[in-house]
Amino acid sequence: MYSASVSETVDLLLRGARLPDRQSLADIAITGDRIVAVDPVARPAQQTLELGGRLVTPGLVEAHIHLDKALLTDRVTVSAGTLDEALRVTAQAKRTFTAEDITSRARQVLDLAVRAGTTAMRTYVEVDPIVGLMGMEAMLALRQEYAPALDLQLCAFAQEGIVKAPGTEGLLRRALTMGADLVGGCPYNDTDGVEHIRIVFGLATAFGVDADFHVDFADEPEHLHVREIAAQTVRAGWQGRVSVGHLTELGIPSSKEQVSLQLQFALPFANVVVILLGIPFAYRSLQKGNVQSIAYACGATFLYWGTVSVFQSYGEQGFFPAWVSAWTPNFIFGIMAVWLLQRTTKI
Numbered sequence: 377m378y379s380a381s382v383s384e385t386v387d388l389l390l391r392g393a394r395l396p397d398r399q400s401l402a403d404i405a406i407t408g409d410r411i412v413a414v415d416p417v418a419r420p421a422q423q424t425l426e427l428g429g430r431l432v433t434p435g436l437v438e439a440h441i442h443l444d445k446a447l448l449t450d451r452v453t454v455s456a457g458t459l460d461e462a463l464r465v466t467a468q469a470k471r472t473f474t475a476e477d478i479t480s481r482a483r484q485v486l487d488l489a490v491r492a493g494t495t496a497m498r499t500y501v502e503v504d505p506i507v508g509l510m511g512m513e514a515m516l517a518l519r520q521e522y523a524p525a526l527d528l529q530l531c532a533f534a535q536e537g538i539v540k541a542p543g544t545e546g547l548l549r550r551a552l553t554m555g556a557d558l559v560g561g562c563p564y565n566d567t568d569g570v571e572h573i574r575i576v577f578g579l580a581t582a583f584g585v586d587a588d589f590h591v592d593f594a595d596e597p598e599h600l601h602v603r604e605i606a607a608q609t610v611r612a613g614w615q616g617r618v619s620v621g622h623l624t625e626l627g628i629p630s631s632k633e634q635v636s637l638q639l640q641f642a643l644p645f646a647n648v649v650v651i652l653l654g655i656p657f658a659y660r661s662l663q664k665g666n667v668q669s670i671a672y673a674c675g676a677t678f679l680y681w682g683t684v685s686v687f688q689s690y691g692e693q694g695f696f697p698a699w700v701s702a703w704t705p706n707f708i709f710g711i712m713a714v715w716l717l718q719r720t721t722k723i
């Protein structure tokens with residue numbers, strides 16, 4: 377970057393570009409597939425485009441789209457407006473899909489996206505006993521066709537469940553063998569969400585690909601599968617390779633669930649607090665004898681866990697916000713430990 381000399385002829389010069397991070401207009405010099413200079417300096421170029429102050433930004437990224445189910449609104453009738461209805465009518469519409477139909481609708485969306493500046497896209501491709509691998513075959517061809525303009529990532533996706541739709545696991549495996557970039561699941565739409573998640577992780581680790589879940593997509597906190605996904609991510613060592621979408625249930629869990637979620641993060645700090653509390657007592661035991669200090673240390677630890685339990689109980693009943701309920705004991709005893717430490721070191 378910024379390495380081209382002023383006299384060097386570049387392939388393309390974008391003159392008068394507006395950039396997000398600077399006030400004045402700049403010229404962008406490009407050679408091959410690289411930006412070689414960004415400055416207001418005139419230089420020779422094979423081709424020059426006068427932008428007249430138009431904005432130049434990195435390409436846009438569409439991180440979540442369903443090209444195979446796009447542009448269906450004129451084929452389905454919706455009355456209740458619920459998630460269940462959306463799943464049902466879409467599954468019905470899916471039974472009429474053909475490869476040409478999927479390709480034609482997906483192409484319309486891809487053209488719109490490229491025209492709007494999208495250069496990268498992750499699409500979920502439904503793989504199940506209803507459509508088989510029809511969508512995957514269509515999308516693999518489109519991924520190649522649109523490669524000059526857009527990086528299209530294909531997620532082999534179990535929208536209709538895996539446990540309740542026998543044969544889906546084998547189809548997902550075949551989709552990954554055919555060239556799907558990653559694998560995705562939808563545990564809320566299965567009879568055994570945990571097993572569904574386990575199968576998706578099994579495929580992700582077997583093929584060495586990322587995993588992506590549609591999860592906890594409801595108006596009631598019925599599932600909170602995100603916890604199981606987090607646990608299995610750690611178990612598989614797949615940190616940084618798993619994404620989740622929707623998560624609307626996180627906005628409305630009960631007080632009990634909220635406290636429990638907060639405690640998942642707050643309780644590991646208990647170790648720090650207990651160790652901090654232990655240091656002054658250990659120091660004291662050197663000076664004043666063991667028995668009394670051990671009694672104090674045990675008392676402080678019991679008091680800490682007692683406080684955690686009281687705050688948890690009040691938080692679950694809605695007397696405090698969840699974060700207050702989960703973090704206050706750490707806060708109080710943390711301050712107490714620091715105070716004791718200071719006092720002990722002054723003795």
Ligand SMILES: [Zn+2]
Nearest residue numbers: 440442500590
């Ligand atoms: Zn989706």
